[in-house]
Structure formats: C-alpha cells, structure tokens
Amino acid sequence: MTQTSSSRIHLTLDGMTCAGCVSRAEKALSSVPGIGPVQVNLANRRATIDPGTATTPAMQAALQQAGYPAVEDDIRLDIDGMTCAGCARRVQDALAAVPGVTAAEVNFAARTAQLRVLDGMATADDLVAAAERAGYPATPHVEDTGQRSADEVDTARRSMLIALALTAPIFLLEMTGHVVPAVHHWIAATIGMETSWTIQAVLATAVLVFPGRDFYRLGLPRLIRGEPDMNTLVALGSGAAWIFSTFALLAPGLLPDGTRAVYYEAAAVIVTLILTGRWLEARARGRTGAAIRRLIALRPDTALVDTPDGPEERPVARLRVGDVLVVPPGRSLAADGQVTAGESYIDESMITGEPAPVLRGPGDTVVGGTVNGSGTLRVRVAQVGADTVLSRIVAMVEEAQGAHLPIQALADRVVRIFVPAVLGVAALTWVAWMLLAPAPALPHALVAAISVLIIACPCAMGLATPTSIMVGTGRAAELGVLFRKGAALEGLAGIRAIAFDKTGTLTEGRPTLTTLRPLGDADGGDENRVLALAAALERSSDHPIGRAIVAAAEARGLTLPEATDEEALPGYGLSARIDGQAILLGARRLMTREGITLPEIPDSGADTPVWLAVDGRIAGYLAVSDPIKPDAARAVAALRAEGLEVAMITGDAEGPARAIADRLGITRVAAEVLPGDKRDAVRRLREELGPVAFAGDGINDAPALAEADVGLAMGTGTDIAVEAADVVMVSGAVAGAVNAVHVARRTLVNIRQNLFWAFAYNTALIPVAAGVLYPLTGTLLSPMLAAGAMALSSVFVLSNALRLRALAPALAETATTPGRATAPKEVTP
Missing domain, CATH: 3.40.1110.10 (Calcium-transporting ATPase, cytoplasmic domain N)
Structure with missing residues (x-):
C-alpha cells in the first residue's frame, strides 16, 4: 500500500478474479464510515482510496469480510529503553497509531515488537521513527545470537558496579554510625558531621549523574508529557531525597526546626539497588531466550561443498540451491537437502525431540542443523537461509514468544493506571503525614512518600506473562513441539477433550x-x-x-x-x-x-x-x-490420566477404525467421516464436553484443525494441515500431543504464580511503605528496603519463569519406525 501527496492511498488486494470481485470490493470499502472515493482496478489488483477519516483497521476489516483482504506484511523490531510494562504499552500505542498498522504487540520481556502492516504503507523506517518519537530506540529485528543479551548484561553490570563503588562509602559513613554509636562519635570527633555530609553529597550526586542518569533522562520528560513510568518513580524518589538532603546541608535555615537530616544514603542506595535488580533481571532475561540461541547455534558457519577440484570449505551464507555438500561423520548439516550418496545415522533430536538417531540414505530428506553420525554423506542442497526448517522453527518460536495471552489483559489494564495511581498515593501519603504525624513530621512524610514511589514499580507485572511464555515455548521447541501461536498455550491448557485423526496421526500412515x-x-x-x-x-x-x-x-x-x-x-x-x-x-x-x-x-x-x-x-x-505408532497407546493413556476425553474422528471404515480405537483405549469413535463432517464432529464434541483440541496430518484434516479451539498438526503431515494448526508436533510422534498439553498447563500455572506474586506483593507493600504499621511498630519502611523489595519482586518472577527450562517431558517420544523415520515437513510460521 502506498500513499500519494494528495493523501490518496493504494492497497493491493488479494483474491480478486473477475469484474464482480471489483464491484464487491468497491462496495465493501465504500461502506466504511468516513471514507472518500474508492476505485478498484482488476488488472493490477489495486484499490485507490481517499481514506478521509476512515481508519486502517476499519478498511481492512471491511475487505476481509468481503473476501478481498489487503495484502499485509509482518515486521519485527527490537526495542531498547523499556524498563517496565508501562514502557511496553506506550511503545505499542505509538506503533499502533502509525497509518497502515493493523496489529501491534510489544513484548517487554523479549524487548521486541511484532507488527502487521498493510503492504507498503508502513515501512520499517516509519515504525522505527514512531518508536523513537515515543522515546524508545528501535532497530529492525535480528536473530538473537546472544550478543544483544550479553551487551545488555555487561552494560547493566558496569552501571551497577560504578554505583556500588560510589555508594559504599556513603552507606558506611551514614548507616554504620546508626548501628554502632561509637563510629558516629568517632566521625564527629575527626572529620565532623558537616564534612561527612559533604562527602556523602558529592558521592551521591555522582551516583545520580552517572550510573543513575537514565532514570532522570527518561523519567522526568515522561512525567512532563503526562506518561510517568518506572523511571519517573525512581527519579522522583531518589531526587526528593537528594534535594531535601542538599537543603539540609547548604540551607538548613529553610527547614523547620528539628527536621535537619540528610538522606543521601537513601538516594544512592535506591539507585544502586535498582541497578542491581536490573542487572539480575538482564541476566535472567538473557536465559529466557536460551532455547532460540541453542537452535541458531546448531547451524555451522561453513560447509564442505563438492567441486570439480575436490571439497571446498565455503561460508554457509554463500551456499546455493543445487550445491552438493560433503558431510563427514560428526559434522552438522549446513542446509536442508536430499541425500545423493552414502548412508548414516543422523541425530535429529534438537529438531524433532526424538532422542534416537535415524538412518538416512540416498533419496532421504535431511534437515540443516542436525548432526551426522558415523558415515559420510553427500547432500544436494534444497533450501538455504530463511527457507530452511531450522530458520522457520526459529521464526515460529520467536513469534509465539512475542504473543499476548488473554490472561495478560488484566495485568495490562492495571499497568495502564498503576503508575499514575502510585503518584497519587505518594502525594496523599505526604499530605497525611504532614497533617497527622507528630513532630518532626517532614522527615517522616519524606521517607514514607519516597518508599511508596520506589516499592510500587510495576516491573514484575510486566514480566509475569511474557517471560513464562518465552521460556515455556522455548522448552516446548526443545521437546519437538512448536507453538505457532502463543495464545495456543492458554487454549491448550484449558481443553477438556482431544480428538485424533487415525491415518498418519495415530498410525504410521504407511500401510x-x-x-x-x-x-x-x-x-x-x-x-x-x-x-x-x-x-x-x-x-x-x-x-x-x-x-x-x-x-x-x-x-x-x-x-x-x-x-x-x-x-x-x-x-x-x-x-x-x-x-x-x-x-x-x-x-x-x-x-x-x-x-x-x-x-x-x-x-x-x-x-x-x-x-x-x-x-x-x-x-x-x-x-x-497401517501400523499403530509405537507411542500411541501410552499417549492416549497419559492424556486420559490428565483428565481429558480422547476421541477418534476418521474417514476410514468403521471396522478398522473401531479395531484401532479398541487397541488404544479410545471409546469415542466417529468413522467414515468426510472432511466437512470432521469439522461438524469437532463442533459436536465441543458442545458436549467444552473446549476441544484436534490432531491431524492430512489435507482432509484442515477444516477440523481450523475449527478446533486448538489445532495440533503432525510435522510429518501435509503443509496445508500445518498451516491450519496452532501447534506443530515436529516428529509426528503422538507423545508430542501429551507434551504440548503438559507444557501449556505448566506454563499457565507459572504465569498465574507470577501474576499473583506481582499483584499481591505490590498491593501488600504499598500500605506498609505508606506507614500503616507505624502506630504499631514505631518504624517506617526505609526507602532502601523499598528499593531492595522492588528489585526482589522482578527477580522472583524471572527466576520462577526460568524453572520451566528444566521441565521434563510428560512422555518420552518413541521413534516412529525402527532404524528409519520420516523426515519432518517444512514448517511455515
């Protein structure tokens, strides 16, 4: 889609074949409220439109309903500078407002934005500019090789160490004197308290100006724009402590009697603890993408290419379709292809999840990234670069990791109002202490208000869902289960029944x-x-x-x-x-x-x-x-043990279908079912039992896969089945369905744990920070402790999500055929 100087835009439409299509497309667009003149050209399949006041989503929705959707592109950006869920929301809003964007999702944990745009209307440069105008540098997405995460960790560690080195003397000068009175007297008798405060002022100022500058550089402008975030809370809290302390040091006469005190240690320690939390968070967040990086690392940098002069070492980036690779024992395959000579066992575990090597020989398809065993192979390259199975798997997992689950909607709504609400609570806390507290009220009001500002940061809420999704889908990929859509995690965790096709799904599909x-x-x-x-x-x-x-x-x-x-x-x-x-x-x-x-x-x-x-x-x-797959009976038993009703929906004859079902322990059987009727059978199952998943592998299964609440496709099946599914079981083993349900349920439990912690933690500690326990205990929560508690909340959420990395498969897969297995189909994200 392009836009002219006269504000007319051009959309490329899909599905138009005749003059009748032109008329229907024009009618659909003309029905959009606020749209200007519309003209559709069949020859170039383009619609020329004066959009008027019509929105991009409204135009696209009208075209999709008419059956002629505008062609869309997927664009993925890496976003820097996000420090909390509020940042992610602001970036998402800014990107969604760009003309031509039909969908925008920003993942705070992954630091990425996934966008769908009308072809040509919104370019990557337009989107980068929009993110930067919102205050967040952006670049086109590159595969996560680990370098970006490593750089982020190094930067966070360096800032933390500088802050720690500057803060330690402040802490020792001020806090040691409170704990050990003799130290306080010694400082007063030697350098004097004024000098001690002056040293603290210089060091605290250095902490705020150097390692802590981003809090002010980012937080204060967003406060002025009416969009406060975590940086705003930290800037206000530490800044208030520094300003009060500076007045106490340089102009004590401006303060009420009995209120002279310095809180430089609070300002410095707040920044240091939060920087420490960010360093720990960056380390943990880097591990959430470990599955992706392990997949990428499977690809070798070079390959041996057969040439007239003998094997030649060549960079993988220079490989072309048709090249013949020489793959010695122990070496990874550099690209997808077909074996032309030789026979060897190949370890495909990182692609299929099956631990047993499989025998490949002339005519067999092999996948880039897998490891050759004992024999030398010659392989003719069929796919390279982004077209390889491994690259498609990486893209699919990345897309799933960036998804927003319905369960996240509550957290998003809370985060949207949370920071402004915290500012309001901090202001009320200040006023309440100033009006109601015994003298001297000012220091108490300052401590309570700063503690509220610091402890209430919504970082943990923003991390609760996306980190679990990233780790859960990454672990699923390692087990040979690919979630093409992140929302399938929540859908699969809530199913009450699962129906299987027979041929190629429960059986080998090779009579x-x-x-x-x-x-x-x-x-x-x-x-x-x-x-x-x-x-x-x-x-x-x-x-x-x-x-x-x-x-x-x-x-x-x-x-x-x-x-x-x-x-x-x-x-x-x-x-x-x-x-x-x-x-x-x-x-x-x-x-x-x-x-x-x-x-x-x-x-x-x-x-x-x-x-x-x-x-x-x-x-x-x-x-x-048609032999039953070796793991089918165990898989059915495991699904039933999980409380799921298991059914078979097949087009095969009643007799063989019943016989297979009896062997597997399946009591619900619908046999001799046409493809369209499979869809109806899924609907009936849903009406009777609730949310239902369907697993299949053939073209005739596509309607049922699309109709089911969650569709699971065998990776060994047809491309059409894979495209219609939400989840792909790469190896084609039935155990993949068990592991998919297991990962989905454990991930949803993990998300609920994270959300509960984030909500309960903040809700419980804000009143404590405000001083509700002061009448009972006579003490206030120190801003330093508030900063530590806030950092702990995010670290807890990340650590809890990382437990999913150790998730064991619910059911180990069994190779489909002893000695030789069917290669996985290419999967398309």
Missing part, C-alpha cells in the same frame, strides 16, 4: 502388506504369483492399499505381468485381463457380487482384507494394515 495367502488351485499355489497378479492391477493406483501391495512386490523383486482391459469398480475393486485370464481384486462384496465363494479367514479387525480371483475362482487373500 504395509501384513498377510499373503494363496488359496484354491487357480494360480493360488504360489505366493509370488498371487502377489505379482495383485500388484499388476494396482501398479497405476495411487491408493495407499495399492501402493502397499506394489511395494511388497518390489521388495521381493518380482517381475509384474502386463495387465490389459483394466477397469476400476468404484466401491468394489479392480478388474483386468492378464495372460488371457480374467482377474478380479477387491473387497469381499466384489466376490459376493460375482458369485465367488470365499473361505472363512480370521480377521484381526484392524487389517483391510483384499481378495484375488482368477477366472471366477478364488486365488488368494491379502491383508494390508
């Missing part, structure tokens, strides 16, 4: 021939002959059963005869002529229709039987089965 039995005397004496005839009919079939029969014949190295007069018999099977004989292959009902008598053969229920007849006489019995 195999399990039974081959010659029958009668019509070419039925030879297994190979029966299999060759069946495979000859199925050779051109794309049905999974047909492919299983052909694969079995190929595995035996059979030569297939030529079939003629082939005819598909829908719902029954196939017919053809081979070597002059009439061949029938199909279900029991085909043989019954043709009057062919069949022997009684025990049926496991899970197998799909196929009968072969030659010239009207039965010749063979074949059975094809």
